[in-house]
Amino acid sequence: MNTVLDRRCVASRKCSGTRYNLAMRVGICGLGTVGSGLFKLFASNSDEIARKINPAPQLVQVGCRRDPPDCDLSAFNVTRDVFDVARSSDVDILVELIGGVDAARQLVLEAIAHGKHVVTANKALIALHGDEVFKAAAAMSVSVRYEASIAGGIPIVKAIKEGLAGNHIEWLAGIINGTSNFILSEMARPGSSRSFDEVLKEAQELGYAEADPTFD
Incomplete structure (x- = not known):
């Protein structure tokens, strides 16, 4: 969740027009094991999220092939075409949880092209197309966060990028999946x-x- 709720997104976003100091609007694509888990976290931890982040991010749209029986989607804008989320002017952050590689790559690049920040838990996407995705994001001045794609959610990417920014790291070894x-x-x-x-x-x-x- 810390990946989605990064405070810096509020001040620096260049997505869906200029909406400074307003709540970030989140769209989730994919309601499999991870996606439905994130959806439930938004519902069950709304008070905690609001306590830590002001203004609290709002889940506004969900893209999924079918409705999971354990997720109540009645209050949300639901689409069967995840690219609707990527193109929506009502979404600031797209969370890519559809899995796979080719469709996920197209979805993420489409979201970036429409000025959206992207969060993904897709390790295959980052491994195979990370350079392309990061280059596209830099050109649009948006962020791509992928902490959830590695080490089971342990904040290793943020720790290395920021906590060890002054170090020269040649390689890492370990079971990071x-x-x-x-x-x-x-x-x-x-x-x-x-x-x-x-x-x-x-x-x-x-x-x-x-x-x-x-x-x-």
């Missing part, structure tokens, strides 16, 4: 005889992995 970390840790636990498939199923049930875990 939260899903892989969970699975390997559980399988390596002393006395454990659990199989990969068994632990993967638990990871999916806990919301660490998507129903299709290919990119997890």
